[in-house]
Amino acid sequence: MYAAVVTSFDAPPHYSEHPEPVAQASEEVVVEVLAAGLHPRVRSQAAGSHYSSAGELPLVPGIDGVVRDPKGRIRYTILDDTVLGTMAERTVIDLRRSVVLPEGIDPVQVAAAVNPVMSSWVALRRRVHFGRRKRVLVLGATGNAGRMAIQVAKRFGAAHVIAAGRDTARLAELRALGADETCTFDELSRAADVDVVIDYVWGEPTARAMEDMLTARTDRSAPLTWIEIGSVAGPTAPIPSAALRSTRLKIVGSGIGSVPGRDFVKELPKLATAVARGAFDVRARAVPLAEVEQVWAATAGLTDRVVLVP
Ligand SMILES: NC(=O)c1ccc[n+]([C@@H]2O[C@H](COP(=O)([O-])OP(=O)(O)OC[C@H]3O[C@@H](n4cnc5c(N)ncnc54)[C@H](OP(=O)(O)O)[C@@H]3O)[C@@H](O)[C@H]2O)c1
Known part of the structure; x- marks a missing residue:
């Protein structure tokens, strides 16, 4: 498959071939990625500068996204710390860290919005x-x-x-x-x-x-x-x-650590449904995953949230 691959923390990811993902645990499944947001947290993940970075390379960035599961259902998912993120044609998710979305949603809008919405939603609910x-x-x-x-x-x-x-x-x-x-x-x-x-x-x-x-x-x-x-x-x-x-x-x-992962997940169903139903004003710009390298530098500081679409 193809993915955005980081081989050096000093350079943007490049679009290249990557081994197919394999599910390891019982709650894990391989999914098709539909949309993955290029959030600031993803930039720091790819630069090895986020507090959760383990410094492991190569790395496929992407901390969340909208995916299609093996039964054809559309889900929003958050990934645990992993070197195989969502900026790939396929990835592995833990079903417990995902939520099925309503029919007919726009994957790009959801992938753009959940991360920025979650920052204040979780803070006001949990902190x-x-x-x-x-x-x-x-x-x-x-x-x-x-x-x-x-x-x-x-x-x-x-x-x-x-x-x-x-x-x-x-x-x-x-x-x-x-x-x-x-x-x-x-x-x-x-x-x-x-x-x-x-x-x-x-x-x-x-x-x-x-x-x-x-x-x-x-x-x-x-x-x-x-x-x-x-x-x-x-x-x-x-x-x-x-x-x-x-x-x-x-x-x-408020962030991962001060709020346990399970509490983020508990907030997900209501939050993702609100986003999917259009409760928030979202500014998204869809970009083909193949253009990841060019878009990485060119769009830093842009108002619209870039969403990579495999
Ligand atoms: N803890 C969490 O759960 C969580 C979740 C999501 C995001 N975050 C964090 O929240 C922050 C914002 O995320 P975002 O998605 O809103 O990013 P964003 O869309 O890229 O927006 C960043 C904003 O920061 C402002 N900015 C940049 N440099 C600045 C400076 N030196 N002084 C004052 N303002 C400055 C910019 O304001 P201008 O309009 O003036 O350019 C820009 O509008 C990031 O640090 C991100 O990692 C945390």
């Missing part, structure tokens, strides 16, 4: 007690995951969602997705009184945001949960110690 009528700030709201976080927070009953980003043209589109307010990183004192922050940015901008927001908070004893989900601006952030003493700030993370 915070998210009662109704909460005020939420999405930090880094202009990317795929940030755009979905606005919609997920509203779906879960948020009273007010503030979307913050650095690109004012992209920010201007976010009210149409449900944002009540938008602001740049320099205007975050306006978001001082939120209950929950969904943070995709980290690095210097987050450290500055914390300082600006916490000093402007009306009631410093009101709980604020800061959920760290992505780190597009840097892996470390110099958080001032006073931030944790002077306000009721709690910093938590």
Whole structure:
């Protein structure tokens, strides 16, 4: 079969022949891949830089996707850490980490959307007690995951969602997705009184945001949960110690590890069905898998989520 194959962590994957997959365990089956998203996590997997990377090569990237199982059913699947991902004509899945999708769904839309939707869906379900009528700030709201976080927070009953980003043209589109307010990183004192922050940015901008927001908070004893989900601006952030003493700030993370794999899987049926039914505004760009090498570099930073189609 053909697959996207990484042979060096310094170079993009290339389209080449790869041995046929073989199922090893009783819950495993070989499936035909219909669509696999090129998420930031997949880029870091292929660069060997994700915290879960074991440094093994060669590697077929792809952490999730839409597949056809041997009985002809269409499924969304998440893969465990593996060197045989979804960017291939066929792969092996564990049926317990997949969900059957409704008839007639668009595989590209689903493959584009589930990963970015899941980031905030799982965080709000599993890392915070998210009662109704909460005020939420999405930090880094202009990317795929940030755009979905606005919609997920509203779906879960948020009273007010503030979307913050650095690109004012992209920010201007976010009210149409449900944002009540938008602001740049320099205007975050306006978001001082939120209950929950969904943070995709980290690095210097987050450290500055914390300082600006916490000093402007009306009631410093009101709980604020800061959920760290992505780190597009840097892996470390110099958080001032006073931030944790002077306000009721709690910093938590959400990702594989802080949320057990089984909890991600538990959220899948409702989440994937909502995506498949068109509950979220999805921007997807289908690209043939054969063009993986060219598309890898050319589309970094694109608003649309690239989805590779074997
Ligand atoms: N933990 C989880 O469960 C989970 C799941 C999914 C994603 N994530 C993580 O969440 C992050 C975002 O994912 P995504 O799918 O939204 O990616 P994306 O669609 O590529 O969007 C990334 C966004 O980051 C912004 N950005 C890039 N560099 C920046 C910087 N230096 N300062 C401020 N903003 C910057 C860009 O904003 P502009 O519009 O200004 O260019 C862009 O819109 C990634 O780190 C990803 O790995 C985590």
